[in-house]
Amino acid sequence: MLTYTLRRLLTAIPTLLLISLVIFLLVDLAPGSPLSEIPLTVPPEVRQKMMAAMGADQPVMVRYVLWLKQFFWIEPQYLIDYWFGTDFAQGAQRIISWQSKAPAFQIIGERLPQTLTVVGTAYFIGILIALPIGIYSAFRQYSWFDQAGTFFAMAGFSVPTFFTGNVLIMIFAVKLGWFPTIYDTQLRVTDWASFYKMIMQMALPVTVLALFNAAEISRYTRSSVLENLNQDYVRTARAKGMGEATVLLKHVLRNSLIPVVTVIALGMPTVFGGAIVTENIFKINGIGAALIGAIHVSDLPLIQTITFIFAVLIVLFNLIADILYGILDPRIRYD
Amino acid sequence: MKLKSALLGAAAAFVLAPAAHAERGSDGDVKILYYQAVSTLNAYLSSGTKDVEAGSLVLEPLAGFDQDGNLFPRLVESIPTVENGGVAADLTSITWKLKPGLLWSDGTPLTSADVKFTWEYCTADGGGCAQGAKYEGVKSVDTPDDLTVVVNFEGPKPYPYQPFTGGTAPILQKAQFANCLGAAASTCTEQNSKPIGTGPFMVTDFKVNDVVTMAANPNYRDPAKPAFATVTLKGGGDALAAASAVMETGEFDYAWNTQINPEQQTQMEAGGKGKFVNAFGTLVERIEINMTDPSADLAEGERSTIKHPHPILSEPKVRAALSMAIDRQALVDVGYGGAARPTCNLVPAPAYQASDNTGCLTQDIEGAKKLLAEAGWTDSDGDGIVDKDGKKLTIVYQTTVNPVRQDFQALVKGWWNEIGVEVELKSIDPGVFFGGDAASPDTFQKFYADVEMYANNFDGTDAEPYMAQYLCDKIPGPDNQWQGENVNRFCDPAYDAMAKELSTTNGIEARGALVKKMNDALTKDSNVIIPLADRGRFSAQSNALGGFVMNSWDAELWNAQDWYRVK
Numbered sequence: 001m002l003t004y005t006l007r008r009l010l011t012a013i014p015t016l017l018l019i020s021l022v023i024f025l026l027v028d029l030a031p032g033s034p035l036s037e038i039p040l041t042v043p044p045e046v047r048q049k050m051m052a053a054m055g056a057d058q059p060v061m062v063r064y065v066l067w068l069k070q071f072f073w074i075e076p077q078y079l080i081d082y083w084f085g086t087d088f089a090q091g092a093q094r095i096i097s098w099q100s101k102a103p104a105f106q107i108i109g110e111r112l113p114q115t116l117t118v119v120g121t122a123y124f125i126g127i128l129i130a131l132p133i134g135i136y137s138a139f140r141q142y143s144w145f146d147q148a149g150t151f152f153a154m155a156g157f158s159v160p161t162f163f164t165g166n167v168l169i170m171i172f173a174v175k176l177g178w179f180p181t182i183y184d185t186q187l188r189v190t191d192w193a194s195f196y197k198m199i200m201q202m203a204l205p206v207t208v209l210a211l212f213n214a215a216e217i218s219r220y221t222r223s224s225v226l227e228n229l230n231q232d233y234v235r236t237a238r239a240k241g242m243g244e245a246t247v248l249l250k251h252v253l254r255n256s257l258i259p260v261v262t263v264i265a266l267g268m269p270t271v272f273g274g275a276i277v278t279e280n281i282f283k284i285n286g287i288g289a290a291l292i293g294a295i296h297v298s299d300l301p302l303i304q305t306i307t308f309i310f311a312v313l314i315v316l317f318n319l320i321a322d323i324l325y326g327i328l329d330p331r332i333r334y335d
Numbered sequence: 336m337k338l339k340s341a342l343l344g345a346a347a348a349f350v351l352a353p354a355a356h357a358e359r360g361s362d363g364d365v366k367i368l369y370y371q372a373v374s375t376l377n378a379y380l381s382s383g384t385k386d387v388e389a390g391s392l393v394l395e396p397l398a399g400f401d402q403d404g405n406l407f408p409r410l411v412e413s414i415p416t417v418e419n420g421g422v423a424a425d426l427t428s429i430t431w432k433l434k435p436g437l438l439w440s441d442g443t444p445l446t447s448a449d450v451k452f453t454w455e456y457c458t459a460d461g462g463g464c465a466q467g468a469k470y471e472g473v474k475s476v477d478t479p480d481d482l483t484v485v486v487n488f489e490g491p492k493p494y495p496y497q498p499f500t501g502g503t504a505p506i507l508q509k510a511q512f513a514n515c516l517g518a519a520a521s522t523c524t525e526q527n528s529k530p531i532g533t534g535p536f537m538v539t540d541f542k543v544n545d546v547v548t549m550a551a552n553p554n555y556r557d558p559a560k561p562a563f564a565t566v567t568l569k570g571g572g573d574a575l576a577a578a579s580a581v582m583e584t585g586e587f588d589y590a591w592n593t594q595i596n597p598e599q600q601t602q603m604e605a606g607g608k609g610k611f612v613n614a615f616g617t618l619v620e621r622i623e624i625n626m627t628d629p630s631a632d633l634a635e636g637e638r639s640t641i642k643h644p645h646p647i648l649s650e651p652k653v654r655a656a657l658s659m660a661i662d663r664q665a666l667v668d669v670g671y672g673g674a675a676r677p678t679c680n681l682v683p684a685p686a687y688q689a690s691d692n693t694g695c696l697t698q699d700i701e702g703a704k705k706l707l708a709e710a711g712w713t714d715s716d717g718d719g720i721v722d723k724d725g726k727k728l729t730i731v732y733q734t735t736v737n738p739v740r741q742d743f744q745a746l747v748k749g750w751w752n753e754i755g756v757e758v759e760l761k762s763i764d765p766g767v768f769f770g771g772d773a774a775s776p777d778t779f780q781k782f783y784a785d786v787e788m789y790a791n792n793f794d795g796t797d798a799e800p801y802m803a804q805y806l807c808d809k810i811p812g813p814d815n816q817w818q819g820e821n822v823n824r825f826c827d828p829a830y831d832a833m834a835k836e837l838s839t840t841n842g843i844e845a846r847g848a849l850v851k852k853m854n855d856a857l858t859k860d861s862n863v864i865i866p867l868a869d870r871g872r873f874s875a876q877s878n879a880l881g882g883f884v885m886n887s888w889d890a891e892l893w894n895a896q897d898w899y900r901v902k
Contacts, residue, residue, distance in 0.1 A: 031777070033770025037371075037383040038465065040769070041794045044818035046467040047771060053463020053521065093522065100374035100543045101521040102528065110542045174583050181576065181584055182368070182569065185545055283571040285372070285545040293372070293544055298766060 001326060005319070012315050019311045020071075024064045024304055032298040034098045054098045056300070067304060070095045075105055097302040099294065104305040107290060112272075114185050115279070115286030119271045122206045126213025127264060133214070134221025135256075138229060139248055149218065156215030165208045165281040172204060179204050183284040205282040209275055213267070220263045224256040231255075258328045265321035269313035360551045360564035362900035365880065367892070368590040370577040372544040372570020377527040378503055379457050379464045380520060387502050388591065389568055391890035392549060393440075393532035394505035397431050397450065397484075398496070400888035402614060404685040404796040406496060410437060410445065410506065410533060415495075417841075426491035426841060431499070433482040438554035439508050440537040447478035450499060452509035454486075461518035468800065469497050469504040493841045494797040501795050502890035506533070535561040535896035544570055555896065562882075562899035575599060581875040582606040588880040591891060594873055596739070597672030609878055613673055615871040616887030617684055617801075618792035620675070622657075622732075622747070622865040624648050626824045629731070629783045636813045639782050641824055647728060648785060652710040654862035657786075659706065660750040662698035667868050669746065670739040674873035682798050682854045683869040684887075687847035690854045695866075703754045714755050721755035730785035733761040733777075735768045740788060743867070773816040780811040782822050790870055796888055798850045803834050805857060825863045830856050 034056055035047050042050075051057045055066070070093065077089040095104040137149040173181040180201050189195045228234065229252055237247045276288035283289075287306065294302040326332045369385050376390040397411045406414050412432045415421020422429045437445040454476045457464040464470075472492060477485040486498055498504060508531045515523035528541035533556075536549035549566040569587070572580075578593035580586045583606035593611065595603070600611060628643035637643060647653055663677030679695035682688055707713075712721040712728055721728045732748065734740045741762060748758040761784060763777045768789070776783050793801035803809070804820035807828075811819035830853065837849045857864045872887045881901040886893045 031764065031770070031772070031775055032766035033772050036766040036768075036770040039384060039794075040791045040820075041468070042465060043468050043800075043820065044771070046465065048818070049467060050463040050465055053461055053518065091522075096521055097374075097543070101377075101380050102375070102524050102543045106524065107543045110545065174579060177584065180586060182572065182580055182586055184569075185542065186540070186548065186567075280572070283569075283576065285542075285571045289571060290544065296766065298770070 001323070004326075005323060008319050008322070012319070016308075016311060016315060020068070020304075020308050021064065023307050023311070024067065025060070027300055027303050027307075028060050028063075030298070034298045034300070037099075037297050056098065063300075067095065067301065071305065071308070078103075078105070095301050095305055097294070097299050099297045099299040099302070104302050107302065108287065108306065108309070111285065111287045111290045114183065114284050115273075115288065116271065118183075118202055118205050118279075118282075118284055118286065119209060119275055121202065122209030122275075123213055123267065123271050125206060125210040127217055129210060129214040130217035131221055131260075134218040134260075135225050135248070135253065137218070138222045138225035138256075141226065146222075149222070153215040153219050156211045157219075161208050161212055161275065161278045162281055164211065165205070165278055168204045168208060169281070181283070183282055185285055205275075205278055205284060209278055216267075217260065217263060221256070221260050224259050225252060228252045228256045258325065261328060262321045262325050265317055265324055268317045268320075269310060272313050273310050359555070359559055359561065362562040362564065364565045364567055365563040365589070365895075365898060365900075366587045367566060367568045368572075368577050368580055368587040369568065369570050370572045370574055370590070370592070373547055373568060374544055375527045376530050376538065376541070376547070377507075378505055379462075379466050379507075380527055381465050385570075385591070388890040388892055389547060390505065390530070391502040391534065391892050392536045392566060392568075392895050393534045393538060394507065394530055395532060395534045396501055396505050397433075397499040398501075399893055400501055400796060400886070401893075402884050402886045402888070404888040406500060408434075410434060422495055426488075426493055426495065428485055428487045429492075429495040431484040431486070433484070434556070435482060437533060437556060439531050439533055440552040440554055441508075441531050442554055443508075443510065444481075445506070445508075445533055446481040447484045448481075449509045450484045450506055451476040451478050452512070453505075453507045454498065456507055456512055456516060456520075457504075459517040459520075462516065462520040464520075466503050469499075469501075469794075471497070473498055491839065493837075493839065493846065494799055496797070497795070501888075502893065503794055508532070536566050539565075546570065557896065560896040562897075563895075566895075578603050578611075578875050579606075581877050582609045582611075585609070585877060585879075588877040589883065590875040592873065593875045594671075594674055594739075596670070597668065600672045600674075603875070609875050611673060611873060612876045612883065612885040613871040613873045614885040614887040615676065615684060615869055616792060617682065617798075618790050618870045618887075619678060619681060619683060619866050620743075620788065620790040620868045620870055621681070622786050622788045622867065623782075623823050624654055624657075624863050624865065625782050625785050625787070625822075626826075626863065627782075629785060631783075639824070640812050641810060641826070645785070646726075647730070650710050651861060652706045653712065653728075654865075656703040656706040656710075656754060657751065657756070658695055658862045658865045659699045659703040660754045660756075661695075661747055661865070661867065662750065663696060663867055665698075666743055666746060669742050671868060671870065671873075675868040675870045678866050678869040679858060680854055680866055680869075681857055681864055682801070682850055683866075685796050687843055688798055688850035688854075690851040690858075692855060692859050694859055698750070700750070700753055707754060707756075712755070719752075719755060720757045727757060728755065729757040729759065731759045731761055732786050732788070733763060733768075733784040734788040735765040736762045737765065743788065771818065773818075778817065780817045780819065780822055782811075782824075786865075787822075788867075797846075799837055799846075802837065802850060802853045805853075806831050806834055823863050825857070825861075827856070827861075 074092045081087055081089050097104055133149045137146040140146055169181055173179045183201050187198055189198050237251050276292050279286045279288040291306045371385045373385055373389040375386050376393055378387045378390045381387050395409045398406045398414055399409050401407050410433055412434055415429050439445055454470055457466055457470050472488050474487045474489045511526050511531050515526055529538040535552055535555050537552045539550050540548045547568040551561050551564050574593050575595050577590040578595055581590045582603040585608040626645055627639050627641055628645050629639045667675045667677050677696055679692045680690050707721055711723045714721050744760045751758050767775055767777050768779050771778055779787055805825050807826040809819045809821040810824045811817045833853050840846050840849055858866055876883050879901050881899045882897040884894050
């Protein structure tokens with residue numbers, strides 16, 4: 001298993017390098033300019049100077065190599081300096097956002113807490129809802145519960161979050177006034193009052209996202225449990241006189257959760273990546289909102305950095321899913 | 336009427352009275368929403384209006400513009416003029432006298448050295464200063480003593496108030512920014528996000544493109560102000576949600592730039608928690624006519640260049656007909672409601688330089704048809720489209736992707752169809768249209784279309800640099816990488832001569848008269864530019880926020896020191 005992991009990690013390096021190049025070229029080729037938001041009152045000569053100051057007038061390969069150096073060499077030094085109070089970086093040029101002139105990693109650091117809180121909670125709650133629904137739906141296939149669960153999953157999966165989000169805001173925040181419409185990223189939970197506020201501002205976005213996540217995972221769970229229920233070992237267990245609860249929860253469930261765990265692991269990068277649409281609707285200003293904002297103003301360094309981190313997370317969680325699969329299912333052996 | 340205004344005045348005085356007695360920091364937190372979130376507080380590195388506005392709470396220029404567009408002293412004792420000796424008789428220098436005893440929010444004194452440093456900062460090589468145009472023509476800045484700043488110009492400057500005035504040219508603290516000159520400017524994250532200023536507030540926390548929190552500046556020059564102890568300046572969402580947060584849910588006290596359609600405006604106002612405030616400045620939505628041939632049959636590098644005059648639109652009568660066919664009031668009613676008003680001028684304000692040009696406000700379809708006929712365009716084959724020498728009058732009309740602009744396009748297309756002009760509509764992503772990328776065929780400078788629509792304005796109140804955009808040598812083309820503001824490719828020696836005269840004319844009235852003449856030359860006399868609507872600033876103010884005065888000449892937050900909580 002260890003050699004397998006190492007091998008996978010090593011093959012990930014060229015993959016990621018290739019991904020980073022492709023992203024860089026894609027973003028660079030995309031139409032738009034970092035100066036499109038600058039008022040037209042700024043004359044062309046000044047615009048050219050601004051482009052030069054950002055380094056945006058350099059050839060694309062020069063900028064790519066510089067970004068590679070900053071991402072893999074300079075930024076880790078800053079991280080070490082930050083952790084251990086050392087001074088390896090010595091003020092070297094970090095990856096700076098063109099729009100805000102702030103280091104890209106500082107922006108990501110500011111954005112990560114709210115994304116992890118909201119999207120993470122939603123993912124967790126989504127799993128908690130999905131598993132029982134999926135298991136029971138399979139156990140009582142074609143019952144009214146299964147039909148209702150199927151309907152719920154289809155609705156949750158096919159109604160887009162920008163629709164459910166806006167409907168919820170309209171009803172519960174604007175008309176009824178129960179929840180705030182704008183997420184306060186500065187709220188720190190220190191006592192019950194602030195905890196209550198946090199719950200209130202998280203309620204709507206978490207509901208929307210949890211519904212969406214639950215829909216997907218519950219379908220996987222259902223089909224996996226169904227598949228196992230028809231296996232020989234289930235018949236054997238029942239023949240041995242085991243109760244249905246034992247059969248379902250002890251034997252079937254353990255086997256059926258193997259693919260579900262993989263699906264959950266593969267979905268983890270989205271938790272870090274944030275939910276672009278939902279974050280924008282609820283003004284959460286997380287990673288997803290930062291990415292879409294950066295795309296709007298063609299802030300290449302920030303887009304590149306965020307999308308590349310997504311790529312790293314996806315490769316990483318793919319590996320984790322494979323390893324988990326191997327651990328959970330003794331029949332799978334990689335070596 | 337007189338009694339009514341007297342009563343209103345008394346009522347206003349009554350409402351304003353509590354402000355005079357308020358203490359600094361007595362009114363708690365004021366919540367401001369900028370749906371385009373704030374990226375930096377340093378106007379010199381800004382990427383848009385939002386940053387300049389937010390920065391104006393902290394950083395101040397020597398003088399600002401009030402709601403009527405008049406300069407008023409902020410950090411100086413008075414506005415220098417030729418009469419009071421502050422501006423040299425030969426117009427080559429201006430002397431500003433700082434108010435004595437001014438302190439930065441960190442307690443250190445503001446001196447003329449800071450002012451001089453600000454000029455050095457914005458003109459340093461490699462800094463990419465976004466407000467470079469404010470310091471154009473400045474030869475040197477002298478500081479004879481701690482409170483005196485002398486700005487020397489390279490030549491006579493009839494309008495010497497560009498440097499150090501308005502929210503776009505605030506004074507930076509030398510001690511804080513000393514290591515941020517030139518290429519180092521963008522690495523000074525701490526300084527750019529938490530500048531030390533002389534304004535009513537100082538930054539306590541800054542989250543990029545998310546939220547800025549500020550506290551009352553303990554060293555602000557008026558000990559009773561500001562009334563608010565803290566400011567929360569939040570970003571994110573869109574104009575509609577921002578308007579809703581003030582007008583419907585009451586979560587915020589003020590939301591910037593809530594440009595929403597008239598229907599939504601009425602719906603929001605029904606919320607009863609606030610009101611929309613507007614003020615008109617110089618932002619004009621216009622249709623620009625391409626005087627050169629954008630035909631795709633021409634070779635790349637020849638297309639839309641002065642080598643090929645436009646085959647149809649070079650004829651003044653056709654341009655006049657296009658303008659006459661438009662019902663500007665209908666456009667405003669559909670697109671902007673209270674946020675705009677119809678105009679025939681390129682320079683709609685301030686009054687002293689705005690032409691009294693109203694001829695275009697009444698739509699005249701028949702007149703437009705007649706003009707086309709006079710120019711030889713008639714519908715000879717009865718298909719509803721006019722033609723001449725076997726060629727149909729077809730034009731391509733481009734603008735950016737924007738719901739209001741698409742409504743405008745549809746309406747204008749309808750009217751133009753009525754007079755027999757066939758119109759092909761095109762809409763382009765704003766990032767591309769305004770991006771200025773020389774390789775893209777879709778920038779507004781390249782103008783590969785017959786007419787295009789967008790909005791433009793000028794900084795401050797003086798229109799000279801704005802009028803100078805239409806000089807012959809500002810025409811974009813392949814030789815200058817398609818950079819240049821004269822997108823119409825308009826070139827008239829008489830106009831160039833007027834622009835030259837303006838650059839040496841002194842006196843507000845003479846300058847105003849000249850600007851009016853130039854405005855008319857571009858609009859009603861030639862119809863090279865077809866102005867549509869004068870777009871005001873349009874924001875939402877909560878009923879719980881008092882003292883707010885809308886301003887279209889400076890940052891909207893220009894008088895935040897006078898804001899207070901209505902109890």
